[in-house]
Amino acid sequence: MNSLELGDIPFLQEAVAVVGYPQGGDNISVTKGVVSRVEPTQYAHGATQLMAIQIDAAINPGNSGGPAIMGDKVAGVAFQNLSGAENIGYIIPVPVIKRFISGVEESGKYSGFCSLGISCQATENIQIRECFGMRPEMTGVLVSRINPLSDAYKILKKDDILLEFDGVPIANDGTVPFRNRERITFDHLVSMKKPEETAVIKVLRDGKEHELNVTLRPLQPLVPVHQFDKLPSYYIFAGFVFIPLTQPYLHEFGEDWYNTSPRRLCERALRELPKKAGQQLVILSQVLMDDINVGYERLAELQVKKVNGVEVENLKHLCSIVENCTEENLRIDLDDERMIVLKFQNARLATSRILKRHRIPSAMSNDLVDDQASKETDEVGQGLLESPMSPSVSAGSSLA
Structure with a gap:
């Protein structure tokens, strides 16, 4: 096959043809239009503000990924349209395509586009x-x-x-x-x-x-806008399901999620900035009912602020605090000045019972399991280095 060359950014009123397989048939479809605007636009899929070319050719589901051709060169890649408007489609221009390709070639992965912050x-x-x-x-x-x-x-x-x-x-x-x-x-x-x-x-x-x-460097928002190619993170303890707040979670409240999702969580997702690297807003998403958590079922959809007086930085941090608790009571402070108090040992026993009842194979997602395992390995290795003759680790011991 002969490859097509990448061209330049088309000027206003220049004609482009969009090629693809949109809905409505099986054969290749070619729609023609003219360039009406060139300006930074919100990319719906990537949630970033980058240059885009607006054309009046029809771009429908199935067109995305198809080339927009001007003359004998590619002027861009079709990727979205404006809902509620007639014949307003957008194509990704060549400078953005080249910037993406060069970034992947240099680092071997998609690093994102820079922001001044x-x-x-x-x-x-x-x-x-x-x-x-x-x-x-x-x-x-x-x-x-x-x-x-x-x-x-x-x-x-x-x-x-x-x-x-x-x-x-x-x-x-x-x-x-x-x-x-x-x-x-x-x-x-x-x-x-x-x-x-x-x-x-x-x-x-x-x-x-x-x-x-x-x-300049790419900057991640406090609340991730999308979670492509990534399984959700979660941690379950005593029937309380803790997750990091993400926009896809808010989207589960329906098409009108901005108005139907919890107001405080929505405002924080759209406006708050991270204070340090790795920070997450951890929320109690739901309560799996059991005798251990009776009376706490109305506390779902609130942000977790502290655990035993320690401010929660992210889900891994919360998991670490709970798993390493040495006190009799576990206190969890939530948003809106609410709190949860549990007898730690009773809650730990209840967790396995609740997981079995709901047929949940693990109390935490794989990313937290891997993190906990590596942490335990590091701690054991450190202990062996500090006291090689310690009676607590004998020749016949096995490490879980």
Whole structure:
């Protein structure tokens, strides 16, 4: 077979043909349309904001993954449409495709697209520009929030004015020049950078201009937006099912999940930023009924804050605290000032009974099983190194 070459980003009003096998028949389908917009768009499948090309050719289920051809070259890959609108489809442009392929070739896996880790506000109002000391010839955007896990958190400050990115001036509405007289948001420049690459940014801080170097890398949200190729994590103790909060969990509340899912969890999923690496919002998703947890069944869908006074960092941390409990009582503090108190030994015995009743093979997901096993192996190895003649580990002992 002869392969097709990747072309350039088509200009507005240029014709493209979308090839694929959409619903409605078995033979190959070719639909034709023109380019109507080129701008960063929310990718529904990947949940990232990247450049996309809007075309008026019909893109239906089954078209995704098919090429959009302009002349004898590929202009992009069809991937989504706008629901509720007529003939508004989107294709992934060649720069994004090339950036994805080069990233996979270099690291052997998909690493994601870079982010500066900041939220910005437009400065189109003259009063806000004057308030922050911007001269009439200056343009830029106001830094309103910074992700604590980003490199920018150590370099930028809230209320900085971002003037330039890699020497490209940023307009008051957050756009930068793009081809002829078109403009595009400066997020596009950020997303085209490679992980661990450095960018030079110019900021206005307290009336003075500064040139700063920021390292860019892909950033993960506090609440994962999708869980592709990954089994869900869970931990069950005394009938309480603990899971990390994810957006797919909220989507289980139906198409109108934004309004029907628990309000607090939804707000945190969409707005909260992680404070440190590996952090998760752990929630009590449901209660498997048993005598041990009578009266606690209404506490489902609440976030777990502390276990025995220790703040919970993630599901592995919660699992570790519970499994290594040495106190008589186990206290679990939940959101909304609710709490659970259990007799630890009784609860441990009840766990196996509940798992058997519900035919659940394991009290924890495989990722937690592997983590617990490696931790126990490390602890045993450390003990052997510290006291090789210890009577607790004799020649006839076997390690579980």
